[in-house]
Amino acid sequence: MVHRSHHDMGGMDAGPVEQIDHVHVLWEKRTDAIMRLVTDKDRKIMTVDELRRGIEQLGPEVYDKMSYYERWITSVTNNLLEKGTINVDELGRKMAKIEARWQADGATKV
Amino acid sequence: MSNSYLVGDAVDVRIAYPPGHLRAPFFIRGKSGTIDQVVGDYHNPEELAYGRKGTEKLMLYRVRFNQTDVWNNYTGPSKDSLIVDIYENWLEPNEGALK
Amino acid sequence: MSDTPSHDHDHDHSHGPHPYQPDSEDTPYEHHQVMAEAVGELLIEKGVITADEMRAMIELIDSKSPAEGARIIAHAWTDPNFKMRVLENVNDAAAELDIDAGTIPIRAVENTDDVHNVIVCTLCSCYPRQMIGLPPDWYKSRSYRSRVVYEPRAVLKEFGTNISVKTEVRVHDSTADLRYLVIPKRPDDSEDMSEDELAALVTRDSMIGVTSL
Numbered sequence: 001m002v003h004r005s006h007h008d009m010g011g012m013d014a015g016p017v018e019q020i021d022h023v024h025v026l027w028e029k030r031t032d033a034i035m036r037l038v039t040d041k042d043r044k045i046m047t048v049d050e051l052r053r054g055i056e057q058l059g060p061e062v063y064d065k066m067s068y069y070e071r072w073i074t075s076v077t078n079n080l081l082e083k084g085t086i087n088v089d090e091l092g093r094k095m096a097k098i099e100a101r102w103q104a105d106g107a108t109k110v
Numbered sequence: 111m112s113n114s115y116l117v118g119d120a121v122d123v124r125i126a127y128p129p130g131h132l133r134a135p136f137f138i139r140g141k142s143g144t145i146d147q148v149v150g151d152y153h154n155p156e157e158l159a160y161g162r163k164g165t166e167k168l169m170l171y172r173v174r175f176n177q178t179d180v181w182n183n184y185t186g187p188s189k190d191s192l193i194v195d196i197y198e199n200w201l202e203p204n205e206g207a208l209k
Numbered sequence: 210m211s212d213t214p215s216h217d218h219d220h221d222h223s224h225g226p227h228p229y230q231p232d233s234e235d236t237p238y239e240h241h242q243v244m245a246e247a248v249g250e251l252l253i254e255k256g257v258i259t260a261d262e263m264r265a266m267i268e269l270i271d272s273k274s275p276a277e278g279a280r281i282i283a284h285a286w287t288d289p290n291f292k293m294r295v296l297e298n299v300n301d302a303a304a305e306l307d308i309d310a311g312t313i314p315i316r317a318v319e320n321t322d323d324v325h326n327v328i329v330c331t332l333c334s335c336y337p338r339q340m341i342g343l344p345p346d347w348y349k350s351r352s353y354r355s356r357v358v359y360e361p362r363a364v365l366k367e368f369g370t371n372i373s374v375k376t377e378v379r380v381h382d383s384t385a386d387l388r389y390l391v392i393p394k395r396p397d398d399s400e401d402m403s404e405d406e407l408a409a410l411v412t413r414d415s416m417i418g419v420t421s422l
Contacts, residue, residue, distance in 0.1 A: 010331030011137035033266035049158035195385035
């Protein structure tokens with residue numbers, strides 16, 4: 001009985017490679033920076049393997065819908081929550097605070 | 111971990127389809143190749159992925175496959191190859207292979 | 210030009226094209242942007258990381274581009290002994306040129322008349338980012354990751370690259386702790402070029418192996 005995980009896509013049929021690229025925006029670089037810092041040898045809070053596993057566990061629909069760094073920040077956050085580095089309550093409060101702050105600053109929704 | 115394989119050894123990739131984190135791609139399982147390089151000992155990513163230390167290290171190998179052995183309908187020349195980095199726990203000796 | 214955070218309250222007012230995300234009023238994109246900001250702030254407040262470390266890391270990410278890889282390639286073309294050391298261990302060889310290639314081991318694979326190498330990570334998107342910067346979107350795409358392992362020549366054709374049937378196409382799937390960098394073949398008619406001129410010829414795509422120079 002064979003089972004192929006959704007992310008394990010080598011050999012699957014797919015269309016032409018869309019030769020696109022995009023300039024990475026700050027939040028994406030911040031995500032990458034957070035990941036590098038929490039996995040570094042001084043902290044070792046999580047590993048790149050846990051990042052990958054967290055992404056693989058998102059499930060096929062979410063995996064496809066999310067962009068690369070959306071998957072990253074979701075996995076990093078889930079891992080940090082599991083480890084107790086941050087907790088759900090403070091994360092929720094912080095996110096609400098940030099949204100309010102940005103709204104007050106008049107940030108353009110894109 | 112002791113070095114189980116040498117460069118040039120014929121190996122098969124183990125056939126198994128567990129859920130969970132692993133680094134032997136689906137397409138290479140059950141395929142036969144040869145050891146191209148003995149890379150070194152590493153912590154097992156299948157353990158690290160679950161927050162464990164993976165302290166019993168695994169030997170990592172670069173394994174070379176002929177594309178025509180991997181894909182039923184490979185359209186390129188028979189010299190084309192594929193090299194995959196595979197940990198020892200996914201490799202078995204291919205005793206039937208001609209040396 | 211890269212964004213530079215002035216302090217922790219920076220945020221984006223615009224972003225680049227987002228090909229995989231349908232436009233909507235409540236696009237999840239913003240949710241993740243807020244999440245990234247929140248996690249960053251919490252980690253700093255808790256002393257897990259410092260604001261300076263965050264700033265420095267983003268600057269490091271911004272500083273990495275294919276240019277450093279190009280310098281290594283150009284020097285390898287002109288100095289056969291250096292090329293041997295590059296083929297041994299890219300990170301150590303890079304240090305000779307004052308290039309910090311990071312801690313993840315990078316291996317070089319050389320294109321010749323007999324072998325054309327191309328790199329992929331089918332399982333995620335591993336790439337020698339600590340040396341040559343972040344990978345392009347297409348490298349991380351479903352199409353590239355799915356197809357280059359079983360029809361590399363067709364994928365290379367899409368990039369305008371035709372490899373002779375006399376040359377082996379060798380695909381490397383970066384499934385473990387190593388990252389790969391292709392040493393492209395030195396272009397003909399480049400004998401009189403300086404190293405800087407040679408480095409200017411080397412593209413990111415040639416170091417992934419989807420193009421020749």
